[in-house]
Amino acid sequence: MKNFRSTLRGLAAVCVLLAAGPVLAHKGSDAYLEVRGANVSGIAPTEGGLQYTLSVAIKDLDVLLPVDANADGRVTWGEVKAVAPAVLTSLESAAQLDAAESGCSLRWAFDGLEQRGDGSYFRAVAYSPCPSTEPPRFRYTLFRDQDATHRLIITGRVGEHDVLLTTSPQQRESIVLGHSDVEPRRGPWTTLWAYLSLGLHHLLEGYDHLAFLLALVLPLRLNLRSRRGLQANALPTLSQQGARFPMWWALLRTITAFTLGHSITLMLATFGWTEASPTWVEPVIALSIAVTALLNLYPQHWLRTEVLALGFGLVHGFGFAGLLLEAAAPSGLLPWALAGFNLGVEAGQLLAVAGWVLVVQLVVRKPWYPAVVVRGGSVLLILLALMWFVERVV
Amino acid sequence: MRLQNLHHLFPAALLCLGLACSIAHAADAIRPTRDDEVVEVLPAVTRQRPQARASEGALLQTPLAAAQAAREAIGVARQTGDTRYWGRAQATLGPWWDKPNAPTELAILQSTVQQGRHEFEPARKVLTLALKRDPGNAQGWLNLAALERLTGRYPEALQACSAVQKAGQSLYATACELETRSLQGQHAQARSGFKTLLADFKQDDQRSWIYSLLAESEERAGKDTAALAAYRSSLQLAPDLYTSIAYSDVLLRTGSHAQALRVLQPLPRTDAVLLRQATAMRRQGDAGWQSLRTSLRERQGALDRRGDDPRLHGREQALVALWLDDDPAQALTLATSNLALQREPLDWWIALQSANQTRNTAQTQALQQQIQTLGLVDARLPGGLKLAAEKSARL
Numbered sequence: 001m002k003n004f005r006s007t008l009r010g011l012a013a014v015c016v017l018l019a020a021g022p023v024l025a026h027k028g029s030d031a032y033l034e035v036r037g038a039n040v041s042g043i044a045p046t047e048g049g050l051q052y053t054l055s056v057a058i059k060d061l062d063v064l065l066p067v068d069a070n071a072d073g074r075v076t077w078g079e080v081k082a083v084a085p086a087v088l089t090s091l092e093s094a095a096q097l098d099a100a101e102s103g104c105s106l107r108w109a110f111d112g113l114e115q116r117g118d119g120s121y122f123r124a125v126a127y128s129p130c131p132s133t134e135p136p137r138f139r140y141t142l143f144r145d146q147d148a149t150h151r152l153i154i155t156g157r158v159g160e161h162d163v164l165l166t167t168s169p170q171q172r173e174s175i176v177l178g179h180s181d182v183e184p185r186r187g188p189w190t191t192l193w194a195y196l197s198l199g200l201h202h203l204l205e206g207y208d209h210l211a212f213l214l215a216l217v218l219p220l221r222l223n224l225r226s227r228r229g230l231q232a233n234a235l236p237t238l239s240q241q242g243a244r245f246p247m248w249w250a251l252l253r254t255i256t257a258f259t260l261g262h263s264i265t266l267m268l269a270t271f272g273w274t275e276a277s278p279t280w281v282e283p284v285i286a287l288s289i290a291v292t293a294l295l296n297l298y299p300q301h302w303l304r305t306e307v308l309a310l311g312f313g314l315v316h317g318f319g320f321a322g323l324l325l326e327a328a329a330p331s332g333l334l335p336w337a338l339a340g341f342n343l344g345v346e347a348g349q350l351l352a353v354a355g356w357v358l359v360v361q362l363v364v365r366k367p368w369y370p371a372v373v374v375r376g377g378s379v380l381l382i383l384l385a386l387m388w389f390v391e392r393v394v
Numbered sequence: 395m396r397l398q399n400l401h402h403l404f405p406a407a408l409l410c411l412g413l414a415c416s417i418a419h420a421a422d423a424i425r426p427t428r429d430d431e432v433v434e435v436l437p438a439v440t441r442q443r444p445q446a447r448a449s450e451g452a453l454l455q456t457p458l459a460a461a462q463a464a465r466e467a468i469g470v471a472r473q474t475g476d477t478r479y480w481g482r483a484q485a486t487l488g489p490w491w492d493k494p495n496a497p498t499e500l501a502i503l504q505s506t507v508q509q510g511r512h513e514f515e516p517a518r519k520v521l522t523l524a525l526k527r528d529p530g531n532a533q534g535w536l537n538l539a540a541l542e543r544l545t546g547r548y549p550e551a552l553q554a555c556s557a558v559q560k561a562g563q564s565l566y567a568t569a570c571e572l573e574t575r576s577l578q579g580q581h582a583q584a585r586s587g588f589k590t591l592l593a594d595f596k597q598d599d600q601r602s603w604i605y606s607l608l609a610e611s612e613e614r615a616g617k618d619t620a621a622l623a624a625y626r627s628s629l630q631l632a633p634d635l636y637t638s639i640a641y642s643d644v645l646l647r648t649g650s651h652a653q654a655l656r657v658l659q660p661l662p663r664t665d666a667v668l669l670r671q672a673t674a675m676r677r678q679g680d681a682g683w684q685s686l687r688t689s690l691r692e693r694q695g696a697l698d699r700r701g702d703d704p705r706l707h708g709r710e711q712a713l714v715a716l717w718l719d720d721d722p723a724q725a726l727t728l729a730t731s732n733l734a735l736q737r738e739p740l741d742w743w744i745a746l747q748s749a750n751q752t753r754n755t756a757q758t759q760a761l762q763q764q765i766q767t768l769g770l771v772d773a774r775l776p777g778g779l780k781l782a783a784e785k786s787a788r789l
Contacts, residue, residue: 028480028702029478030700074436075436077425113424118476119434120434145488151700
């Protein structure tokens, strides 16, 4: 113990000299895997294969193999080089791509050492030349029987996705090097919640969806005061309500139609049954705003607003789908993600419409409401939408 | 679309914060030129190679060998503060871990590992079950008493101490009882009791342990000079990480920052050590403390990355907020939730200090009320001396 302490004292002195340099960590044992596309300049790096760099603490390796061959507690460079072939053999089975990728299994090569926060690490590299459309599956079992709390921290970039994962050798299943998993082990409810907030934010921050909603509700004179007396009577049935409050009834039908429309295409696209390219979806979304606003100026009685909302809703749904696909919903939890996202969009719509209803109360009873708010607002929306259209086409 | 890009950047940003060190070092592999260059120093446990490693799998299948290996790993975990050795101890106990029919010895070792990782509640469960099956196990009762004291359940601790007595270990039972009684305010009785025990125990590590108990008792009695002397005696007989840190705490509390740094300097640089070094440096006006603060932040990131429960390090986090970040409000939040995990005098002290600094008198009173209900008497806690005086007046 005395020897060890004096060595530590020496180490501590070096650390102070290095200022923010490495220090012994107060955490369990970690190994690190970095995955990178091998052709850095390529558009689709997976096509060129992947480069794997694995770093394992020498302290940990010594529990598996006699790294410290003369057992004096001091591991020399010579000892590391001598044991390297045995380490690589262990890695070949304990840090490997899944069986399905048998043709392109990793062949580890010794690369040298690496200094990290808690000591020296053995660094191995491997290259997988296999072109792959699927994200690779990695199986890691190193130290499964030697350290119950060992973890592998995976970083890097595979295809279009940043990878940031943590796995344990105790885990029975291999890990997909596909997407970042900031919240590991997501359940249905957390997925629902996460995608609900994604949907909500997307709607509230997606100015084009808001503009479309505005174009739809502009001509409706949503006067809150006209509800006066409702509480006094018994609650009327829906159709009675519709007759008594035509504007509110119209609002409900329009929003529901829009919802129905975008839910359909969102579902179709997310499950991969249809596909839509953003090159036409994005400009058409802009056009939908212009057309709806134009119809506010020149109402066509043969065209019901809810039909319009339903039709354009279908196009907006493709817009949402692109986002959902990019957010890489975990495939097993896709229905939950979809439900959450839809609920989030709906919540966002309700919030936005509620906000509009409150704001519009200031002017809704003014005689100039139709001229200034409806017509003026519609003209502004048309101009804005045409600008977006040009932006998206050019 | 733009939003989406930001979304992708977020994990990358987290990564940079959390693993800043590692990423920076990942650039080039090091290949020393001389074969005899030492690249790593191993703690004692892996230096010993009990027979051939190849047959280790078979070796560990016997409870006896597993217990031996677990004890070694636990010892190294304690001496180095390197958490990986708790994981190794758990692995050696693997076949018996969480098994209701595990041999008592192994169940007790499991609870020791859990206690070392601050998983106090699971540790207590395992221990209680094991002691139901084997009520004559003195070590088990001693561990349980420690857990009870740690969570402020002094009457339960005393019960466990008397079970140690029944198991035939009267010296250990006495030490156990004296420590608990000292927490309850019987400092004078504890002092004379520990001094008697120092004569009874013959081995250095046993005497070192009693000295550390005496030192802690003297601190609670408000006798810092006596406490410092007892800590020194303890460390001279057998150096120990936990005792060294407790020693440095008295030095920090009494303003001997340079001396505290000398005590901390040879210790393995665990979070607890780093935090105290930074505090001492800061109080001495040494700007170097800021780089230590950065290291602590990076370690926190690495812990999060592993998926470790941050609540298990609540005490250290509260101290960081209190001593290094000048954020007593945050310290109070952390310290209060930490009290749900552990309730040693230091944990109450941190909470009270934070409440005082935020001038939160309601919280201060609530804490003092809790301390009184618990029956803890400690001169270091605001109002503690008064309580101690009342208590001795009543006796």
